[in-house]
Amino acid sequence: MVPQSEVLIRQYNYLSGRVLFINAPTDDLLSHLEDNIDPSVWTWNFNDLQYFQSQQANVHFGVEFPEGEFDQAVIFVPKSKEMLNYLLHNVASHLAKGASVFLVGEKKGGIERAAKQLLPFGQSLKLDSARHCQLWQMTLDATIAKKALKDWAQRYTVETPNGELKICALPGVFSQNRLDIGTATLLPYLSQVTSGKIADFGCGAGVISAYLAKLNPKNRIFAMDVDAFALASTQMTFEENQLTPEQIEIKAVTGIADAPLFLHAIVSNPPFHMGIETDYNASETLCKTSRRHLKSGGELWIVANRFLNYPTLIEQNFGRCTVKADQQGFKVLFASTQKNVKE
Incomplete structure (x- = not known):
């Protein structure tokens, strides 16, 4: 299991309901989740799609936000700052006001910079820092309008x-x-x-x-x-x-x-x-x-x-x-x- 997943598992009590894991790593994270969590995965990497399908996970491949309703979202920090803006906007336009959005990533992957990108969408709090990683929680202030691809x-x-x-x-x-x-x-x-x-x-x-x-x-x-x-x-x-x-x-x-x-x-x-x-x-x-x-x-x-x-x-x-x-x-x-x- 990658360090980001290990840090997330340390704080699993914050997760509940229908949780969308975005850009999730191809490890055994999903098998370590509690029964009160109904996980789905959103990936745009075709190799990752094959992996999650082999794990019988509920996985969506593509550029658009998956269909369905979600209570929470967990974003694994992508390399691109522009990509994170895209993901945050999509999450904020699909989840309800007050929903929790979690951001997890490595320090060398820019998690501290990425955490600042949470500010326009709601109040954020650092939940954990371990294994050269950080986990942040942001509470959505409001639902925002969707934006065409x-x-x-x-x-x-x-x-x-x-x-x-x-x-x-x-x-x-x-x-x-x-x-x-x-x-x-x-x-x-x-x-x-x-x-x-x-x-x-x-x-x-x-x-x-x-x-x-x-x-x-x-x-x-x-x-x-x-x-x-x-x-x-x-x-x-x-x-x-x-x-x-x-x-x-x-x-x-x-x-x-x-x-x-x-x-x-x-x-x-x-x-x-x-x-x-x-x-x-x-x-x-x-x-x-x-x-x-x-x-x-x-x-x-x-x-x-x-x-x-x-x-x-x-x-x-x-x-x-x-x-x-x-x-x-x-x-x-x-x-x-x-x-x-x-x-």
């Missing part, structure tokens, strides 16, 4: 060789305020990607997906991400740029293993964070196993930090890795499966 998106434009792209990014999504350097380094090379059935692995706000769709109306894009907020952002970006809906399929995935087969290309600015922790698992697996999802002559395009060992991993599995660009700390890497070879 589209109103939470930050919007910016990206100049490309084929014109302007309008990007919509929801709270917590990578590169929410501006185009990141890695994707900017990759963009000029997307016109070289073979056309056809293309997967954008780790689609984020949909910059790569939208540009590939704009480059060729015949391209069929599979926008894949573990994060429901990223998938919703990509959908919004497509709509904002008036791209053909039939060009895209939004797909929640646990990793590259969930990608379709016989792809013409896989393009990725691969993710390497899980919450506040660095995790290269998904991106390294992409380098090692993506060729299984490519048709004969299919292509892999990746942009990654220069210091990572992706070229070696790709070469070991494709036979060759070409560095198309090396600038501003990033490399654009290319590999392809051999033509006329039975995969």
